[in-house]
Amino acid sequence: MPKETVLFICTEKESYPRNNQIVKSLHDNFEVIKITSDKSSYPLRIIEVVARLALSALFRNYSLVFAGFLGQPLVFIIKFFTKKPLILDAFVSAYDVLCLDRQDFKPGSFVGKIAYHLDELSFRLADTIITDTRSNADFFSKLFKIKRRKFYTLYMGTDENIFYPRETKINNDKCIVFFHGTFWSLHGIEYIIKAAKLLEDSTDILFRLLGGGREKIKMIKLTKELNLKNVEFIDWVSYQNLSCRIAESDICLGGHFSNNEKAKRVISGKTIQYLAMKKPVIAADSPAAKELFTHAENIYLCAMADEKSLAKAIIELKGNAALRDKLARSGFELFKNRLSAQQSRNRLNEIIRDNRKS
Structure with missing residues (x-):
């Protein structure tokens, strides 16, 4: 037929x-x-x-x-x-x-x-x-x-031919906290940078921010003003290289971390990509996120527009390998069953x- x-x-x-x-x-x-x-x-x-x-x-x-x-x-x-x-x-x-x-x-x-x-x-x-x-x-x-x-x-x-679980951790001396995306106000990247400031004494944590957009120069300037040594910026790469960068990371930041009204209504595409790659993810505690996710079960939720809450989430995941593994496994199962x-x-x-x- x-x-x-x-x-x-x-x-x-x-x-x-x-x-x-x-x-x-x-x-x-x-x-x-x-x-x-x-x-x-x-x-x-x-x-x-x-x-x-x-x-x-x-x-x-x-x-x-x-x-x-x-x-x-x-x-x-x-x-x-x-x-x-x-x-x-x-x-x-x-x-x-x-x-x-x-x-x-x-x-x-x-x-x-x-x-x-x-x-x-x-x-x-x-x-x-x-x-x-x-x-x-x-x-x-x-x-x-x-x-x-x-x-x-x-x-x-997401494209499962590109974003899938793999092990390519290359730097065991650093805990890589990873974010990628377009630098728009929606994403609340300033809260990531401010969280990095709160965690600057934890010299084994490195924030890696990949992407570009209208607010990138502003975010680089903020990083310099705060005299941060634990944040690095990377320009856009191909999807294949992006998946390699995700695989190298220990904790992934899904966002959206701003207090933008739209941020309460959407789930970022990067969050889905991280789950598909079996990574522990921190996302903002929004109504949209709660449609799919359960805190500390398949994702870690932090308060929106709150660098202290984000920093606390990063420290908890960094120090709790069992919780990271649980979130990665349960998040991946949720991806397979729902996304x-x-x-x-x-x-x-x-x-x-x-x-x-x-």
Whole structure:
């Protein structure tokens, strides 16, 4: 029996982790027509995928449309070209990112209003909306006045061909506390640096921060002002090299450690990667984290925006090998049972089945 065909379209590159997760999950049970673009310019990517969508609407057969990461600008166009059911992955909200999280624009500004109405219209037109946590679904439902029953949760996964358990510890004299990510205020990297200050007398602890972004220079400056010798910064590396860096680490910091409202609603992708590599993880004690994790069972939770709580968590894990091993093993089991590629495929199939019934 031939597989059902799904059309997948997005404005971000297919290689983006969330898109990659969705496409791989779809391929297992569906024939997938992919409309994506690798162009570096966002406007050019939109032009390319819209042109290819128009051709697909005329000459290709499919039963369902799946709009991937940052698909909101495409929803109205998709609905113009086809009446097929539409699933929107609302992994991010333009309004949430621009006005509430990064605060590049005020909510009442022209750009803020455009972003709000873009999200609101796309959510109303979509038949089903997917978010990465239940907390985000609750928030978007209330913010944009969309019925909660339209929302489904698909937790973030990771590439298990890259992120898997391995032993490559090369420096037994240092306890490596590792973080990687984009240096945005959401992540609360300043609390990691302030925790490093509190622990500077523990000369066997090294904080390794990998990544880049708009606040990296600010964080380097803070480190110099505090005269820290126990923090090192590393620029972005390939995913393969990133997994090696994780494997070298003793304790991994999942975040998000800021007091940002969005930080309370999301689970970082890095947290999932660390769990997949069987590492003990410290994350912030947020409503989103509690959807999946139990403190001191499969993860260690510390208070948000609190360097003292983070420093205390690091010291406890450093001095308790049995607890580190327990968190690593239980966290890895949770990953396999709730967040693996197979679980992602199963969950996506459930969402698509429910979409057909509605």
